[in-house]
Amino acid sequence: MEPAPLEPLSEDWSTALCVVAHPDDLEFGAAAAIARWTGQGKSVVYCMVTSGEAGIDGLHPDESRTVREAEQVESARIVGVDEVEFLGLPDGIVEYGVPLRRVIAEVVRRHRPEIVITGNFRDTFGGRNLNQADHIAVGRAVLDAVRDAGNRWIFPEQLTDGLEPWGGVTAVWAANSPESAHGVDTTDSFDAGVESLKAHAAYIDGLGWENWDPAEFLEGFARATGQRLGVAFGAAFEVFPMGWGD
Numbered sequence: 728m729e730p731a732p733l734e735p736l737s738e739d740w741s742t743a744l745c746v747v748a749h750p751d752d753l754e755f756g757a758a759a760a761i762a763r764w765t766g767q768g769k770s771v772v773y774c775m776v777t778s779g780e781a782g783i784d785g786l787h788p789d790e791s792r793t794v795r796e797a798e799q800v801e802s803a804r805i806v807g808v809d810e811v812e813f814l815g816l817p818d819g820i821v822e823y824g825v826p827l828r829r830v831i832a833e834v835v836r837r838h839r840p841e842i843v844i845t846g847n848f849r850d851t852f853g854g855r856n857l858n859q860a861d862h863i864a865v866g867r868a869v870l871d872a873v874r875d876a877g878n879r880w881i882f883p884e885q886l887t888d889g890l891e892p893w894g895g896v897t898a899v900w901a902a903n904s905p906e907s908a909h910g911v912d913t914t915d916s917f918d919a920g921v922e923s924l925k926a927h928a929a930y931i932d933g934l935g936w937e938n939w940d941p942a943e944f945l946e947g948f949a950r951a952t953g954q955r956l957g958v959a960f961g962a963a964f965e966v967f968p969m970g971w972g973d
């Protein structure tokens with residue numbers, strides 16, 4: 728059976744905020760799309776809920792945190808993103824709930840983006856392997872926090888020093904979701920995406936995957952997605968509209 732065609736994502740926006748659980752989450756597919764968008768002059772900010780400090784088996788979290796934050800900042804720079812925030816929640820044990828919604832809503836209120844991008848938070852990536860717990864918690868909380876951010880009576884203690892509610896997010900896009908019905912052509916920005924994944928050198932090294940090639944790995948997914956868009960390479964996203972009535 729042929730996979731269903733993907734609809735092109737809207738590019739009629741100028742600001743996006745990416746909120747994901749870990750450094751490297753955006754680099755497994757979405758970064759090439761980010762590079763395309765910053766290349767169009769759009770402004771994109773990254774927010775990492777954790778610093779991925781539990782991600783390298785041979786490195787204590789106290790050291791790993793510094794290494795991984797630096798790798799993420801460099802990785803962002805490669806795709807045209809100058810601002811990376813780290814919320815400092817504990818890697819691996821992020822819990823979905825009101826405290827998580829609160830910290831993400833505050834970030835949304837400060838940056839006032841039109842689009843919010845997160846990672847896949849479905850139970851799987853389409854195969855049998857289960858998605859990681861932090862990814863699921865963060866993605867669900869992002870959806871809720873975007874709504875929370877627009878309501879002045881939710882987390883009202885944040886509304887000081889000029890911080891206002893922000894209800895201007897039109898959609899949340901979840902990268903690499905198995906339910907993706909939209910995609911973006913990343914043919915021209917694919918290489919930047921590969922370089923941004925390679926910037927996570929200490930992390931990739933720590934995985935200990937022998938002969939693993941980031942370019943080859945990303946190409947497999949990008950080509951399959953591109954086919955569904957009628958282009959060479961693409962990145963897939965599930966769209967969650969944030970208005971009412973859709």
Ligand SMILES: [Zn+2]
Pocket residue numbers: 748749751752859862
């Ligand atoms: Zn992750």
